[in-house]
Amino acid sequence: MIDYGKVLSRTVVETPKSGIRKFFDLMSTMKDVVGLTVGEPDFQTPWHIREAGIASLEKGRTYYTANAGLMELRQEINNYMTRRFSVSYDPASEVIVTVGGSEAIDLAFRAVIEAGDEIIIPTPSFVCYAPLARIAGGVPVILETKFEDKFKIDPEALKAAITPKTKMLVLPYPNNPTGAIMTRQELSEIAEILRDTNILVLSDEIYAEMTYTGDHCSIASLEGMWERTIIASGFSKAYAMTGWRMGYLCAPAPIAEQMLKLHQYGIMSSPTTAQFAAIEALKNGEEDIRMMVNEYNRRRRYIYNGLKSIGIESFEPEGAFYIFPKIGDYGLTGEEFCSKLLYDYKCAIVPGSAFGQGGENFARISYAYSIQHITQALERIEAFVKTL
Amino acid sequence: MNTELLKLLENDARLTASQLAVMLDGDAEQIAKELEEYEKNGTILGYKAIVDWEKTEQESVTAMIDVKLTPQRDRGFDRVAEKIYNYPEVKSVYLMSGAYDLSVLIEGKTMKEVAFFVSQKLAPIEAVISTATHFVLHKYKDKGVLYDASEIDERGNV
Structure with a gap:
């Protein structure tokens, strides 16, 4: 047996x-x-988004798309990121449409982690970071955030967690489960620590539209941060599209190129119907x-x-x-x-x-x-x- | 005009002033005052339950009647509309643009009862030129509420 x-x-x-x-x-x-x-x-x-998915099926658009996703969708993602968060990405080489935000996180880890690399993960946070980092060969380093600090990252604690093996900081804000956010001011203190290092940031911005005390700020929009930040986001929360499994990655071309290989061999391309629905969401969903x-x-x-x-x-x-x-x-x-x-x-x-x-x-x-x-x-x- | 407050109530009239105050980040006494004012000046006309009579033993039919009229000197359609809406079985009366003048929504226990209303009460009104009665076969959605929606939360836990 x-x-x-x-x-x-x-x-x-x-x-x-x-x-x-x-x-x-x-x-x-x-x-x-x-x-x-x-x-x-x-x-x-929203019905107009569902209808766009249905219309694509009626027109027989049941083929694979480009590995990185429909060009029109990647363009709309860039328009959206520029419009909402003042960060821009070349649709041809810096945007990848993934199967939900979860795949985006997985790709980001697997594209950068070498065995033994340390990944700093603030907790409490969504359940997937540590397991996925570990499976990719990384060593999760937990950075506990506190009630007294409104569950934000304390810059001093971050400094203390950094070692020569640190590869990446996960930035899970707006945060599930705490509801915490990081403001531009607070992010700039984090940026200050990372700016002259080789440490990457994985910014999980899936809840970026759900903020109540001011607009979300992406760390990639801060000076010196774009080049080291991978943004993982998606349509699930903002457009109530969880079941469509539509996410995306935005990252500098050298990183995106490697992530795309993983996506290409593991997934091929994200579901086409959902991609057409996502275009409608970005165009008319505000x-x-x-x-x-x-x-x-x-x-x-x-x-x-x-x-x-x-x-x-x-x-x-x-x-x-x-x-x-x-x-x-x-x-x-x-x-x-x-x-x-x-x-x-x-x-x-x-x-x-x-x-x-x-x-x-x-x-x-x-x-x-x-x-x-x-x-x-x-x-x-x-x-x-x-x-x- | 607090349209956010009105929209919340239009969606759920059972919300109390203190619940509304919390949701809108306002003051309960202030909201209660506002509501009283809306009730007084006729912005809020009433609070009613939405009943799906098909789920009860009560027989009920609804019909929409298109009515063509001759307008009356000085009064236009108002006088005739009043004559029609005073019947308690008439639930709504709208003045319409297009092929006919009034749209009358009527509820009765049976088709016969509705037919009787049209032939005996509505058609004989002097200004009425013609009527066309459409019976409602099934309500799918009314006032923004789905009639056959499932109550089960099918969301998966992830």
Whole structure:
């Protein structure tokens, strides 16, 4: 009989499953649960965008595209980046259309990491960075961000984390799960540290449109940073297009050239239907974004105030669509709090520990839900907290 | 005029002043005052539930009637419109541009009842030249609300 222990990649076998997953599996066995767990918009993709996808199918556009994606789409991505964030990329050599933001992150790691390279990863943050960096041969170096610092990167802590082996800093802002952002001023302090080094930045800007206290600033727009920054972004959050799996990379040509090889051999080209829909999104979707972001903002205020009135302290989120309340003051760990809340009060939120070091006393609550749904969940949380 | 406030209420009339205040980053007392003012000056005309009667045992039919009229001296169509909208079974009356003058939406228990209304009450009005009655077979969407939408959250947890 075959010995699977011997045939599987040790690196992959030793990679833990996503901590969010574990909790969802538990949740799916229960009935009548009011969940605030989902990490995607509750809006459907705007109809005109869906229609553009359908129209492309009707016209029989079912072929592969160029490896890097349709030229028109790459041009629109560059127009968008220039218009919104004042950073420009040559559509012919510096833009790659990927299968979601996740592929973009994976390509960025694999194109630059040599065995033993250190990748600085701020946490709490989305679950994929450390596993993907490790699988690419890198060594994740965790940089814990703190509630007191509004979950931003502390420049001194960053300096301390840098060694001669540091290859890259991951910049996950606006942040899932904390809702933190980094302003231009704060980013310039980071830029100051990196400017004369050989350290790259992977800026994950998937939530760039979801900011509530000012426009998102891309670190690539700061002096000396464009040449060392890879931007990973996509359509999932901004245009409510998660299921289309549309992401993109923007990077200087020497880096993009290598990432494109990986994409070419591993993926070939991103789904054509989704690419045509994405063109429509970039051309005519700004009004949709505004409508959705205004709605998220109202929910953000609502849930922040709701938690506050229950007596749960949170950092007031400034981006994305999550709030990260501090639930560690009740004598329970985050995991215990969330399990009890789920079992006894049928309300699901995700333990902060799923998002890495520094999340242990917190939980992630998504507000990509209707006000009525959020109200119902808050009532259950309140009833639970009263018993503690 | 606080159009954001009005739009939120148009979408969900059950939101309370304090909920609205939090969502809009405003003051609850101030919002309550604004609402009172809108109610007084007729900007907000009412708060109603949207009922899908097909899901109940109550029989109900809806018809849209195109009405052509002779305008009256000095009063135009107003007097006739008033005559028509005073019938309680008439749910809406719109003055239209195009091929006919009034669009009348009527709800009755049966087709017979609607037919009776048209032949006995509407058509005999002096100014009415002609009517065309269209029965609604099924409502898919009304006032921005989907009638057959599934309530299940199909989003995957990733």
